[in-house]
Amino acid sequence: SVLVEGGGEVHASFLSYGYADELIVYVAPKLVGGPAPSWVGGPGVATLQAAHQLDFIGEPELLGTDLKLKAVRRS
8 A cells, every 4th residue: 555645736646547546635624715726636627427436434533623534436
């Protein structure tokens, strides 16, 4: 297994090549907006049907004020 901790472009590359089969996402209770980069960059998708599909696994976990979510790639 490999832990990938990168920026939006790295995450997008791993998703587009099918290298990511499990994701752990931490969500902070802060909204930035504006030109702030997303955790998934790249060219995006043309339609919602082409989006990377995930299934959440387990229960969300509260870590301090952050939320930890686990998901796997939908097969």
